[in-house]
Amino acid sequence: MTESPKVPRQAARQHPKPPEGTWTEHYPELGTAPVSYENSISPEFFALEREAIFKRAWLNVGRVEQLRRKGGFFTKELAVAKTSLIVVRGMDDRIRAFHNVCRHRGNKLVWTDHPAREISGTCRQFACKYHGWTYELDGRCSFILQEGEFFGIDKADYGLVPVHCEVWKGFIFVNLAQEPSQTLSEFLGPMITAIDYPFEKLTQRYYYRGDIRSNWKVFLDAFQEFYHPPILHGHQNPVMRQADYKEKGFYTSHFQIDGPHRVGSTTGGAGGKLVPEFYNPMEQLMRSGLFGPWDPSEIVTDELPPGLNPGKKKNWGLDSFQIFPNFAIVFWETGWYLTYHYWPVAHDRLLFEANAYFTPPRSVRERLAQQLGIATIKEYALEDCGTLEATQMGLESRAVTTFPLGDQEFMCRHLNKVVGTWVDDYQRKQKEG
Amino acid sequence: MAEPLLPPEFSDLEPWVADWCLDSEPERYAKRLSSTMDEIQAFYDAVFPRAEEAIQYLEKFPLDDLPEDAFRLLKLLYSLILMSFPVEIWKQPYIPDTGTAQFELKIEPVP
Numbered sequence: 001m002t003e004s005p006k007v008p009r010q011a012a013r014q015h016p017k018p019p020e021g022t023w024t025e026h027y028p029e030l031g032t033a034p035v036s037y038e039n040s041i042s043p044e045f046f047a048l049e050r051e052a053i054f055k056r057a058w059l060n061v062g063r064v065e066q067l068r069r070k071g072g073f074f075t076k077e078l079a080v081a082k083t084s085l086i087v088v089r090g091m092d093d094r095i096r097a098f099h100n101v102c103r104h105r106g107n108k109l110v111w112t113d114h115p116a117r118e119i120s121g122t123c124r125q126f127a128c129k130y131h132g133w134t135y136e137l138d139g140r141c142s143f144i145l146q147e148g149e150f151f152g153i154d155k156a157d158y159g160l161v162p163v164h165c166e167v168w169k170g171f172i173f174v175n176l177a178q179e180p181s182q183t184l185s186e187f188l189g190p191m192i193t194a195i196d197y198p199f200e201k202l203t204q205r206y207y208y209r210g211d212i213r214s215n216w217k218v219f220l221d222a223f224q225e226f227y228h229p230p231i232l233h234g235h236q237n238p239v240m241r242q243a244d245y246k247e248k249g250f251y252t253s254h255f256q257i258d259g260p261h262r263v264g265s266t267t268g269g270a271g272g273k274l275v276p277e278f279y280n281p282m283e284q285l286m287r288s289g290l291f292g293p294w295d296p297s298e299i300v301t302d303e304l305p306p307g308l309n310p311g312k313k314k315n316w317g318l319d320s321f322q323i324f325p326n327f328a329i330v331f332w333e334t335g336w337y338l339t340y341h342y343w344p345v346a347h348d349r350l351l352f353e354a355n356a357y358f359t360p361p362r363s364v365r366e367r368l369a370q371q372l373g374i375a376t377i378k379e380y381a382l383e384d385c386g387t388l389e390a391t392q393m394g395l396e397s398r399a400v401t402t403f404p405l406g407d408q409e410f411m412c413r414h415l416n417k418v419v420g421t422w423v424d425d426y427q428r429k430q431k432e433g
Numbered sequence: 434m435a436e437p438l439l440p441p442e443f444s445d446l447e448p449w450v451a452d453w454c455l456d457s458e459p460e461r462y463a464k465r466l467s468s469t470m471d472e473i474q475a476f477y478d479a480v481f482p483r484a485e486e487a488i489q490y491l492e493k494f495p496l497d498d499l500p501e502d503a504f505r506l507l508k509l510l511y512s513l514i515l516m517s518f519p520v521e522i523w524k525q526p527y528i529p530d531t532g533t534a535q536f537e538l539k540i541e542p543v544p
Contacts (some may be wrong), residue, residue, distance in 0.1 A: 204542055206538060208537065235522070236522055280517070281517070285481075352536070363496065364492050365488055368510060371511055378538070379518050381536050382536050383528060385532075385535075386531035386534050389532055390532075
């Protein structure tokens with residue numbers, strides 16, 4: 001029997017663990033052994049992930065507010081699947097997704113100025129820049145220039161190639177499989193679909209993106225454990241708070257998994273609740289900081305929205321829901337949320353997207369509090385970006401091949417496990433034919 | 434005399450408008466990286482003490498109907514927020530240990 005990590009008495013009282021003694025052992029299938037990150041430095045493994053995970057799982061590509069009007073569309077570059085998608089709201093108000101490829105000669109259908117760049121807009125039809133073949137918003141081909149020159153052609157056979165597309169709570173998901181093995185709702189499972197949050201009220205959006213030289217899992221891992229912030233980000237706090245953090249560390253209050261998805265809940269940023277010396281002057285002035293406004297938004301009531309704080313913890317501050325494979329939603333106690341997307345580009349490169357969603361500010365003071373909140377995201381995220389590029393280099397040396405993960409890194413261990421399971425499953429099915 | 438750029442109560446901040454009233458986060462961040470610590474500190478020292486008063490002044494207007502001079506004042510506060518990190522935390526314009534990593538705000542609300 002392995003010895004459970006020893007937890008200081010105060011932390012054990014404040015953040016009690018399951019009867020097994022640790023979160024990790026509460027889910028025995030995870031094991032407690034050191035893990036390998038070969039899956040994050042191998043181009044061959046990345047080739048498998050493309051097929052086994054990203055062409056099978058439901059992937060979030062945006063929200064319905066990005067397509068407010070009929071004919072509203074955006075394109076989404078999915079380097080991981082070597083494709084581009086058009087996501088569009090039809091005249092019938094239905095949201096559909098198509099591969100962004102003209103059926104005539106394979107030209108990319110919707111783009112402007114730079115073929116690799118994402119665009120958005122509103123239109124009535126999509127016309128190819130090359131020979132003018134035209135498609136309706138529901139994908140039907142409606143015009144072929146000099147149609148009589150072609151041989152036995154029927155426009156009905158030349159619609160855009162559809163991609164499975166479903167919406168959950170305003171989040172638009174696609175699935176690149178021919179026939180997905182699960183509906184979106186089945187895939188998300190009871191823990192995620194229990195969330196009933198007023199997303200539609202949080203329309204004030206900030207969108208960051210970065211091109212990062214690390215594996216998507218190596219990067220994601222930093223955003224699903226709260227073990228590193230007191231050290232990597234500690235010096236962003238005034239000296240007094242740094243000392244407190246370094247002494248005590250930080251404990252996640254609750255971990256839970258449901259299928260490939262997971263959640264961690266913490267006391268959050270404790271914005272404004274501690275002594276003033278724990279905050280920088282700008283934080284005190286704007287009543288905001290790490291991360292987000294200190295004062296509750298208009299959606300905050302005595303009761304949390306269903307599905308949040310699944311561990312029913314006192315002093316709840318945030319939930320970090322990790323939706324497999326590459327999507328996260330972080331809910332904050334003052335009534336706003338963040339999403340993260342980790343889009344693999346190569347085994348050692350990703351596109352990182354962060355969106356912050358607030359209720360529309362009712363005053364300049366609220367607007368500024370939101371502004372400081374999103375500014376801190378960048379200060380923190382860039383520290384992560386630099387460090388994770390360094391981690392990627394360290395892993396690629398293969399000087400060390402297995403790595404111990406603590407109980408606070410429960411979610412990293414789970415992701416590593418699930419990725420392995422999906423790839424094994426894919427390979428087994430390939431062999432079985 | 435040139436047309437005032439800021440509300441009269443904040444005429445002392447006029448000299449900062451030309452360089453620090455910027456429309457977007459990427460512009461503000463570029464300004465941060467291209468400025469010396471002395472320049473950033475001087476801007477912070479001039480605007481921070483007036484910030485609470487500026488907020489109270491701006492609170493008089495609906496956010497979606499700010500007069501032009503008030504909007505400029507608000508933009509100075511957006512710059513102040515971004516410049517507070519070098520001043521209060523890093524003691525240098527850029528975030529330490531971030532290498533060549535890029536992370537840019539592509540969509541932000543206006544105002």
